[in-house]
Amino acid sequence: MAVPLVYLAWTIASDPAAAWEAIWRPRTAELAIRSFLLAISVSVSASVLAVSLAWLTTRTDLPGRRLWTALTVLPFVVPSYIGAYLFVSALGPGGVLLQTEWIYGFGGAWLVLTLFTYPLVLLPVRAAMRRLDPSLEEAARGMGRSPLQVFTGVMLPQLTPAIGAGALLAALYALSDFGAVSILRFDSFTRVIYQSYRASFDRSGAAALAGLLVIVSLLLATAEGRVRDRRSAARKAPGSPRPPQRVALGRWKAPALLFCGAVVTIALVIPVAMLLVWSARSIAGDPDWARTAKAAGGSLLTAGLAAVAALVVALPISMVAARRRGRSSRITEVVASSGYVLPGIVVALSLVFVGTRLAPWAYQTLGIVIFALVVHFLPVALGPIRTSLLQIPESVEEAGRSAGRGPVAVWRTVTAPLAWGGTLAGGALIFLTAIKELPTIILLAPTGFETLSTRIWQTSNASAFEPAAIPALVLLLISAPPLFMLIGREPK
Amino acid sequence: MKRLTRSLALSAAAALSFGLAACGDDDESSPASGTTGSEAAELTVYSGRDEELVAPLFERFETETGTKLSVRYGDTAELAATIREEGENSPADVFFGQDAGALGALDKDGLLAKLPAAALDPVAQEFRSANDTWVGTSGRARVLAYDSRELKEADLPASVLDLTGPEWKGKIGWAPTNASFQAFVTALRKVEGDDVAEQWLKDMDANGAKAYEKNGLVRDAIANGEIQAGLINHYYVLDAASSEGDDYPVKLHFFPGGDTGALVNVAGGGVLKSSEQQEAAASLLTFLLADEQQKFFVDETFEYPLAGDTAAPAGIPAIDSIEQPDVDLADLDDLAGTLELIEKSGVL
Missing domain, CATH: 3.40.190.10 (Periplasmic binding protein-like II)
Structure with missing residues (x-):
């Protein structure tokens, strides 16, 4: 997990003067603050959006809840760089829907990143909300609390681990994103890191800036660890979760529907409609179907293997993190989260550097791609798995042990089945995140190996996005089933 | 839960076989290349x-x-x-x-x-x-691409340095993160010195030059009337003109007299x-x-x-009719200094 960190340290050490100089440029502090503000804004707005949607679709009598559930998580399959491009095409100057300037800069970056990262919060919060013990809420309501009081006083504290984990991911994503912010012309820290590589061939400077990004991620991850309610979120009463009573929305039904409709329209309908129009147009240009199909195979293969490999790594880490509160587990988690905050190019180059020196036999093979994807995206799986482990009362495991089972048997018969939902969620999230990844695949995959994301990159290069619409649409289509699998676990 | 497990296993298997088939029949995928010897x-x-x-x-x-x-x-x-x-x-x-x-x-x-x-x-x-x-x-030649519906050839400046004038306020687009643009700024530094280059960047920025991510986007912004002219490479316009036909509104202006704006x-x-x-x-x-x-x-x-x-x-x-600025392309590798300058001037 620490490969990128070792690489950064090595690169900085090889030319400390350049690194020092890059850090003390006046622009550096300014950009760091701008990016930090963007990350915080995105994680706050994504959390608010996600918690409201989760509550509406799990705890109220909102008409068409299952449909809204499906539609509100779907924006997750839209890669943020495609989302940003589509938004500029739809709402930017010369846009097909509106002609506005504000899409460029902080406003646009905030909007686009919020819309395509809120599912990172929505998925764990929904999962946690459904596992909450309704008896607590019922008790509170029985004592005459209003639905709002029940929500803030009873549910919210129990949801904090899930919200915190999701909000951290959204913040880290906003910090590491390059594609969307560069299209939306928001000068972020990541953009400068890319520039250092791309324009000035200044690897020590880039490494120093990436190091600063890691420090910011450490601060955020530590803060999340503090905020996270470490008290057990486990159900106290025995028995399986039962359906909660639903809040009648009454006259709020129409505004609630309008809210869900607006989110879905902006984050899903507009982008998909634009992709459909462009796809229809590019079909006339005789697209290379065979190649798209092969690239789809490449995407499924890399993302699938990355998900499996990440789970193998994530489960033990999460077990330790959920059950032991020591310093070592904190460090493990924090190191893992540093992989997610680094821009893809840094992760990829770190593996180029280490791979060619330590494992030339693995260099530019599928193996190193999977390794890179796990290093890069592991934190995405850690959150949901840890949350589901936290919701298992330790007393259940203790009961297993006192019945004479060994630790492995207890894990296999008690813990694993109970944590299965969160584990699946973690795996699906890795799959959905990895399938969108670009730089690690371009630099590390076997020569000639293609995925949908590399096809999108190659065909949209010339400045027109139209030829990339079909691979982009296929990417959305093959991402949808795992996503539906995630939410399909819910009782009717 | 069983149903779910099965469907997950099935989709994983499908993904694997699909993907493996995809690489299996890939006759272009390389064996470990380069290290296997020259035979x-x-x-x-x-x-x-x-x-x-x-x-x-x-x-x-x-x-x-x-x-x-x-x-x-x-x-x-x-x-x-x-x-x-x-x-x-x-x-x-x-x-x-x-x-x-x-x-x-x-x-x-x-x-x-x-x-x-x-x-x-x-x-x-x-x-x-x-x-x-x-x-x-x-x-590839640097050019000023312009909107021929808004501008006549006589309106166009003789030097890229003239684009800081008030008549161009808010009308120019550029792609400051683009490598070709940065190579041009590097040439400007070599020809005119760092101070002039920095001042030009600052003045352009103050004059409302609009930044785009790519050359192609600058061209499209001219075509749809967002801006009137932009600093890009020549072939972006020829490419679009070849598919859009003769009435494509974006035309090319090559800065004359060995101006750095016409760097090839x-x-x-x-x-x-x-x-x-x-x-x-x-x-x-x-x-x-x-x-x-x-x-x-x-x-x-x-x-x-x-x-x-x-x-x-x-x-x-013809390429030899574009008078070249007095600069050696081999000297354009000081992009680190250029980036610093661009950053310092507040453009990036």
């Missing part, structure tokens, strides 16, 4: 130029020479950064990029080998490395010092300089030919 007659190329553009050229090379090419496509600078991380262990034999800056950076690190005369002599000295380590294979930069290649197939690798570059390939660049990418007597694309002045 294999396979070259590994890192290409910063788009596959769509150059794959036909590479195929032609394979047919004509029988040497197999294994090509990794990527961003020019990112591939250069990759080679720098790989160092001595790079599997690449040839680096083919779309600006002289990346080639210069590799050269400075001592990663490029000296090229044989056959790969150098066809190209004028101004379009290749001063120490014979890389060669330009096609040329190159796309080109070099051979890695670590390559064990120096001769075969250099022969790829020689191949790209032959008439047939030079004509391909003209026809397909609307770039300037740099070798032989292939004519320039129709509708633009």
Whole structure:
């Protein structure tokens, strides 16, 4: 997990003067603050959006809840760089829907990143909300609390681990994103890191800036660890979760529907409609179907293997993190989260550097791609798995042990089945995140190996996005089933 | 839960078999290349130029020479950064990029080998490395693209430095993160000095120059009336004009009199010092300089030919009629300084 960190340290050490100089440029502090503000804004707005949607679709009598559930998580399959491009095409100057300037800069970056990262919060919060013990809420309501009081006083504290984990991911994503912010012309820290590589061939400077990004991620991850309610979120009463009573929305039904409709329209309908129009147009240009199909195979293969490999790594880490509160587990988690905050190019180059020196036999093979994807995206799986482990009362495991089972048997018969939902969620999230990844695949995959994301990159290069619409649409289509699998676990 | 487990297992299996089938029948995927010895007659190329553009050229090379090419496509600078991380262990034999800056950076690190005369002599000295380590294979001129519905040729400035005037306020677009733009700023620093270059950047910014991510987006912004003119490479406009027809509103203005705004930069290649197939690798570059390939660049990418007597694309002045600023392309590798300047001026 620490490969990128070792690489950064090595690169900085090889030319400390350049690194020092890059850090003390006046622009550096300014950009760091701008990016930090963007990350915080995105994680706050994504959390608010996600918690409201989760509550509406799990705890109220909102008409068409299952449909809204499906539609509100779907924006997750839209890669943020495609989302940003589509938004500029739809709402930017010369846009097909509106002609506005504000899409460029902080406003646009905030909007686009919020819309395509809120599912990172929505998925764990929904999962946690459904596992909450309704008896607590019922008790509170029985004592005459209003639905709002029940929500803030009873549910919210129990949801904090899930919200915190999701909000951290959204913040880290906003910090590491390059594609969307560069299209939306928001000068972020990541953009400068890319520039250092791309324009000035200044690897020590880039490494120093990436190091600063890691420090910011450490601060955020530590803060999340503090905020996270470490008290057990486990159900106290025995028995399986039962359906909660639903809040009648009454006259709020129409505004609630309008809210869900607006989110879905902006984050899903507009982008998909634009992709459909462009796809229809590019079909006339005789697209290379065979190649798209092969690239789809490449995407499924890399993302699938990355998900499996990440789970193998994530489960033990999460077990330790959920059950032991020591310093070592904190460090493990924090190191893992540093992989997610680094821009893809840094992760990829770190593996180029280490791979060619330590494992030339693995260099530019599928193996190193999977390794890179796990290093890069592991934190995405850690959150949901840890949350589901936290919701298992330790007393259940203790009961297993006192019945004479060994630790492995207890894990296999008690813990694993109970944590299965969160584990699946973690795996699906890795799959959905990895399938969108670009730089690690371009630099590390076997020569000639293609995925949908590399096809999108190659065909949209010339400045027109139209030829990339079909691979982009296929990417959305093959991402949808795992996503539906995630939410399909819910009782009717 | 069982149903779920089964469906997950099924979809995982489907994904695996689909994906494995996809790589299994991929006859282009490389065996561990470069390290297997020269008998294999396979070259590994890192290409910063788009596959769509150059794959036909590479195929032609394979047919004509029988040497197999294994090509990794990527961003020019990112591939250069990759080679720098790989160092001595790079599997690449040839680096083919779309600006002289990346080639210069590799050269400075001592990663490029000296090229044989056959790969150098066809190209004028101004379009290749001063120490014979890389060669330009096609040329791209910096231009002012403008909206011919709004502007007459007489309205256009004689120098790129004039774009800071009040008559251009809010009307100009540029792509400050683009490598070609930064190469131009580097040239401006060489010709006019850092102070003038910095002041120009500041004045342009203050004059409301609009930043775009790519040259193509600047061109499109002119076409849809968002801005009136923009600093880009010449072929973006020729490309769009060829598909949009004669009434395409965006036209080209070449700054006259050796103005830095009319800099001609190159796309080109070099051979890695670590390559064990120096001769075969250099022969790829020689191949790209032959008439047939030079004509391909003209026809397909609307770039300037740099070798032989292939004519320039129709509708633009010949390359030797564009008076060049007094600057050596090999000196345009100081992009670090340029980036610093761009940052300092507040444009980025």
